[in-house]
Amino acid sequence: MKSHAATLLAEVRTFRQNHPDVRYVDLIALDIPGHFYGKRYPIEMLEKVAAGSPLKLPQNAVLLGAQGGLFKIGDYCFNDGDPDANRRLVPGTLKPVSWESQPLGQMLITSDGTEAPIEFEPREVLAKVLERLHHKGIHPVVAFELEFYLFDKKLDHGLPQFARDPLSDDADDQPNLHIERLSRFGDVLDDMAQTAKDQGIDITVITAELGPGQFEINFGHQGDGLRAADWAALFCRSTRGVALKHGYRASFMAKPYLQFPGSGMHVHVSLYDGAGNNLLAAHQQQPLRHAVAGCLELLPHCMPIFSPNHNAFRRLGGTVNAATRACWGFEDRDACVRIPESDPRNLRIEHRLASADANPYLVLAAILVGLEHGLEAKQEPIAPLNEDRASGTDFPVEMLDAVRAMQHQAVLRDKLGAEFVDVYCENKRQDHLAFQQEIHAREYRWFL
Known part of the structure; x- marks a missing residue:
């Protein structure tokens, strides 16, 4: 059976073969109000992430308000130094984006399944219940x-x-x-x-x-x-x-x-x-x-x-x-x-x-x-x-x-x-x- 990294790497390489014109992939996750946040990665860097390189985004991105602003919630956002938190790629979600003017891909990311999941990330909350x-x-x-x-x-x-x-x-x-x-x-x-x-x-x-x-x-x-x-x-x-x-x-x-x-x-x-x-x-x-x-x-x-x-x-x-x-x-x-x-x-x-x-x-x-x-x-x-x-x-x-x-x-x-x-x-x-x-x-x- 393939390892997790090998499976992800195969998915990325297959995607590149099938979509050679795609140069960037949006790595996205849902915040508390239900909006996507993330980063746009060059496809070459995505292959490195799939192989095991760290993928980090600000932990407090999950806490954004409906208009994108940050609120003081306990020590989060303004008294915690705005730390990064690890994310992982969600297997099976790397797909082409057909509605943009330029060829693009997208893939879900999440903190669930990492060493230190974000307790208030919506996908992690559901993962724990399941x-x-x-x-x-x-x-x-x-x-x-x-x-x-x-x-x-x-x-x-x-x-x-x-x-x-x-x-x-x-x-x-x-x-x-x-x-x-x-x-x-x-x-x-x-x-x-x-x-x-x-x-x-x-x-x-x-x-x-x-x-x-x-x-x-x-x-x-x-x-x-x-x-x-x-x-x-x-x-x-x-x-x-x-x-x-x-x-x-x-x-x-x-x-x-x-x-x-x-x-x-x-x-x-x-x-x-x-x-x-x-x-x-x-x-x-x-x-x-x-x-x-x-x-x-x-x-x-x-x-x-x-x-x-x-x-x-x-x-x-x-x-x-x-x-x-x-x-x-x-x-x-x-x-x-x-x-x-x-x-x-x-x-x-x-x-x-x-x-x-x-x-x-x-x-x-x-x-x-x-x-x-x-x-x-x-x-x-x-x-x-x-x-x-x-x-x-x-x-x-x-x-x-x-x-x-x-x-x-x-x-x-x-x-x-x-x-x-x-x-x-x-x-x-x-x-x-x-x-x-x-x-x-x-x-x-x-x-x-």
Whole structure:
């Protein structure tokens, strides 16, 4: 069997043979707000890294705010000397970038699996959760679904404009679910799907959603939770790039229009033992009920993860299928936790609360912790919506309340890591306060 370094080196050399015109590769990782950071490496230097040369980036790059600024979080950023931290290449993620004007490659990097992982790096947080579950004999299978909007490439005084129908040049300003929209925007959607496949992402169903210019793309079920989250992260990057190439903007913003549906990140999760048996289906599906109860118990404390910014909270209780309380139901899209109809082999939950711009590594980590907690606590859930339309428990709908609910929750501090919880909550608190430091025109109209 090849060593780790030999496998990476073979991957880089094969890439160079297949793409001789590529001179640089972007080495990228996701920070806390869900943006990619990294460095552009000459392909020759990448071969040295694959062979074992150190790969270091500033540790605090993970802590960047939504606008890229650094916040004082404990001793990080301003009292720690801004140290470097080791990263490693993620095997199987070196792919060509087709949406840039020049030939380019990209490859994921991470601190997980290094000698000193960064405790608050999103991919490392998920890696620790998955490792713990595997040691317990629990093997998740995961599939993400992402909604997004297409807009015209040009903004109107900073505001988004409806995408132009390429056949009529009219604004696509009518909300609908018509299949014809897939044909009208077929060129850009086909390119998005093919580009994602070129990145190694298993794209399945494409849907025209209810909002004007809104679409959803689903991914295949994946037995490697890290790879499933990698797919979601990489898809957002490639989709935005392809849209610009076609004269559009693609955005995963949670609620770009108040009058139209927001965009969500739906996550399907099933759990299996080492023999491939569905754990949720055992004993007349009693573990499913326990898992649901755990998810609902922790959900109000995970809101800064599921709704990671001011705009994401606008989506809650919105136009269509966005819950206002922690609830569940069978085949019910109004529920935060939906149980799709399926046979026992494929029994799963669909977690529907997270916004499309949430960090996929952290969303999946939070969902898995909820399932894990439920299986351990063995509590019965509240009534499903199918039995009681008023069933549900409240969750915070403002960021500062959400941060307070998350920061001292004992189960999250134990299972996601206390250091991560403290860093994440302070990052979100500082980001929210920074967002408030601007007076908008409406404030002058109302109060001047």
